[in-house]
Amino acid sequence: MESKPTNIDKNNLVNFTLFLADSSLIMGHRLSEWTGHGPMLEQDIAITNLALDLIGQARNFYQYAAELITNQKDKKITEDDLAYLRDAHEFKNLLITELPNGDWAKTIGKVFFFSTWQFYFYQKLIYSSDKQLAAIAEKSLKEVTYHVKWSSDWVIRLGDGTEESKKRMEKAIEDLWPYTGEMFVPADFEIDLENSVSINVSVIKSDWMEKVKSVFQEATLSLPTETWMQSGGKNGVHTEHLGFILAEMQFMQRAYPGLEW
Amino acid sequence: MDEPKELEKFDDKIEQEIRIEPKDWMPDDYRKMLIRQISQHAHSEIVGMLPEANWITRAPSLRRKATLLAKVQDEAGHGLYLYCAAETLNISREEMVDQLLSSRAKYSSIFNYPTLSWADMGTIGWLVDGAAIMNQVPLCRASYGPYARAMTRICKEESFHQRQGYEILLTLCRGSKEQKAMAQDSLNRWWWPSLMMFGPNDDASPHTAQSMKWKIKRFSNDELRQKFVDVCKEQADILGITIPDPNLKWNEERGHYDFGEINWDEFWNVIKGNGPCNKERLQARIEAHENGAWVREAALAHAEKKKVLVNY
Amino acid sequence: MNNEPLWEVFIRSKQGLDHKHVGSLHAADAQTAIENARDVYTRRMEGVSIWVVESKYIHATNPDESESLFDPANDKVYRHPTFYDLPDELKYM
Numbered sequence: 001m002e003s004k005p006t007n008i009d010k011n012n013l014v015n016f017t018l019f020l021a022d023s024s025l026i027m028g029h030r031l032s033e034w035t036g037h038g039p040m041l042e043q044d045i046a047i048t049n050l051a052l053d054l055i056g057q058a059r060n061f062y063q064y065a066a067e068l069i070t071n072q073k074d075k076k077i078t079e080d081d082l083a084y085l086r087d088a089h090e091f092k093n094l095l096i097t098e099l100p101n102g103d104w105a106k107t108i109g110k111v112f113f114f115s116t117w118q119f120y121f122y123q124k125l126i127y128s129s130d131k132q133l134a135a136i137a138e139k140s141l142k143e144v145t146y147h148v149k150w151s152s153d154w155v156i157r158l159g160d161g162t163e164e165s166k167k168r169m170e171k172a173i174e175d176l177w178p179y180t181g182e183m184f185v186p187a188d189f190e191i192d193l194e195n196s197v198s199i200n201v202s203v204i205k206s207d208w209m210e211k212v213k214s215v216f217q218e219a220t221l222s223l224p225t226e227t228w229m230q231s232g233g234k235n236g237v238h239t240e241h242l243g244f245i246l247a248e249m250q251f252m253q254r255a256y257p258g259l260e261w
Numbered sequence: 262m263d264e265p266k267e268l269e270k271f272d273d274k275i276e277q278e279i280r281i282e283p284k285d286w287m288p289d290d291y292r293k294m295l296i297r298q299i300s301q302h303a304h305s306e307i308v309g310m311l312p313e314a315n316w317i318t319r320a321p322s323l324r325r326k327a328t329l330l331a332k333v334q335d336e337a338g339h340g341l342y343l344y345c346a347a348e349t350l351n352i353s354r355e356e357m358v359d360q361l362l363s364s365r366a367k368y369s370s371i372f373n374y375p376t377l378s379w380a381d382m383g384t385i386g387w388l389v390d391g392a393a394i395m396n397q398v399p400l401c402r403a404s405y406g407p408y409a410r411a412m413t414r415i416c417k418e419e420s421f422h423q424r425q426g427y428e429i430l431l432t433l434c435r436g437s438k439e440q441k442a443m444a445q446d447s448l449n450r451w452w453w454p455s456l457m458m459f460g461p462n463d464d465a466s467p468h469t470a471q472s473m474k475w476k477i478k479r480f481s482n483d484e485l486r487q488k489f490v491d492v493c494k495e496q497a498d499i500l501g502i503t504i505p506d507p508n509l510k511w512n513e514e515r516g517h518y519d520f521g522e523i524n525w526d527e528f529w530n531v532i533k534g535n536g537p538c539n540k541e542r543l544q545a546r547i548e549a550h551e552n553g554a555w556v557r558e559a560a561l562a563h564a565e566k567k568k569v570l571v572n573y
Numbered sequence: 574m575n576n577e578p579l580w581e582v583f584i585r586s587k588q589g590l591d592h593k594h595v596g597s598l599h600a601a602d603a604q605t606a607i608e609n610a611r612d613v614y615t616r617r618m619e620g621v622s623i624w625v626v627e628s629k630y631i632h633a634t635n636p637d638e639s640e641s642l643f644d645p646a647n648d649k650v651y652r653h654p655t656f657y658d659l660p661d662e663l664k665y666m
Binding site for chain 1: 310311324331334429433554566
């Protein structure tokens with residue numbers, strides 16, 4: 001089998017790869033804000049591990065995207081160009097990743113919803129017709145499996161902990177729920193790549209929901225009622241938060257363009 | 262056994278380089294000195310995360326971001342190893358943290374200086390971790406077993422920290438004019454505080470003699486400081502930046518570099534709480550602790566509930 | 574508030590070796606202790622298996638008794654193979 005299918009739109013492949021890269025990076029970036037401020041030392045270390053895993057995933061995807069673009073445009077592009085020199089409307093990350101960390105419950109909710117999505121997504125992506133993406137998915141899947149376990153345990157602990165922790169967890173879920181919908185609504189570039197390079201995202205929705213339900217049940221939490229779902233991340237239409245993230249993250253590269261660090 | 266006999270046995274073990282272990286008899290002052298030193302060391306690791314964590318979200322490349330994160334995370338790990346080592350001396354982590362947050366315990370003053378540029382990530386790795394390693398390597402042979410073992414683990418992990426920092430500076434110094442200026446400015450700000458990390462001069466260091474007698478410390482503050490200056494001068498030359506000390510000169514006779522007088526007034530003031538960031542650093546730790554209180558309570562409450570279930 | 578208990582962590586560094594004590598940490602329950610141990614003590618591929626034991630359940634010998642417990646083994650050199658004098662020609666023993 002060929003490593004890269006020839007009949008697919010290269011732009012879509014790039015966008016799809018960037019979507020995965022951006023989602024991991026922004027999530028990892030947010031989690032890294034906890035470093036030094038965790039609720040206990042052991043968890044400070046744990047959440048930094050998650051951040052490191054995610055930034056590692058992002059780098060793998062960016063390096064691949066950079067390679068694709070370099071070949072396409074005949075101009076050398078690096079992982080850092082993609083992370084540091086694109087503006088907010090070019091970022092394709094899921095909105096949930098850019099939301100502020102809030103308290104520990106909100107962060108746990110973010111990690112749980114996102115990692116569970118990543119888990120089922122990568123579980124299918126390992127069969128991608130694109131061997132490079134399949135390989136990255138396979139490596140990432142091991143990490144994400146742990147993220148799901150870690151965050152599930154915390155959802156249960158907080159949901160079935162004290163009255164206060166339950167209240168906070170409920171509030172977090174309520175705030176985050178509207179951002180879970182777009183995970184399962186394919187962008188145009190995904191539709192084009194469906195069942196070849198990419199997966200069928202609507203298929204994993206029920207798996208995701210089942211997992212959420214079972215964890216919530218153990219956590220004595222109830223599932224939010226149907227609500228309006230926010231979307232736009234995959235198409236570059238973001239919340240106000242992303243601009244601030246990028247302003248901070250890209251500051252050095254913007255202030256001192258074109259240098260090695 | 263009566264106390265004089267125990268003391269004799271203890272002194273004998275120290276003399277013979279036999280490690281003291283948690284349940285062994287030890288003089289009260291030995292225990293106290295260890296608790297003070299180990300917990301101070303642990304606090305330094307934890308507070309020391311803050312100035313660097315400050316730049317994680319602004320790291321200029323993905324590679325730098327990942328390495329800085331891993332480094333700051335290691336510091337959390339080191340704090341944890343040390344708190345655990347101290348806990349074998351019958352003091353709880355909670356108690357030690359409480360001492361830190363209520364300003365009854367000290368931590369290394371260096372972390373009360375601000376990180377103002379990316380170059381500071383390099384300089385901290387090079388000088389601050391460099392000074393720390395110089396202090397810490399002899400502690401791997403400290404007479405108290407759990408401390409020595411924690412230090413061995415820490416030193417092993419720490420070996421990448423200094424290289425990480427030096428590499429940042431090397432890249433800057435080989436880069437543009439403004440990058441090199443950034444590196445120089447950073448060295449100017451961090452050099453003297455780094456020398457202060459070794460503590461007061463030997464004649465003004467009340468604990469040194471006893472600590473060396475008990476083989477907790479192996480070298481005096483001034484000995485280590487001299488060693489540090491000698492090493493750094495050559496490393497600065499490789500970078501091509503200048504150590505901000507007009508009195509820094511090779512002394513053939515001593516076989517060491519002579520260097521200028523440290524501003525001890527500044528040193529004591531930062532210790533007293535008047536450094537540029539003392540308040541922010543402590544505040545950040547207090548907030549993390551307070552914001553985490555409900556999380557810790559929830560984790561315990563949940564564990565209790567599960568225990569009840571298991572017992573049925 | 575009462576505090577999260579202390580746990581001792583034992584790690585098997587690779588298949589075929591014993592679990593070895595590496596340090597301790599705090600956690601509310603065993604599950605968390607294992608996860609914490611993974612995050613704290615195996616960041617550099619130090620392990621393939623983890624044990625955790627709540628510190629309070631460890632019973633230890635009393636150092637005061639160490640002379641009576643351990644010194645008596647001192648003069649039992651006949652338990653070691655080198656105690657026995659055999660001719661050099663003898664092989665495989």
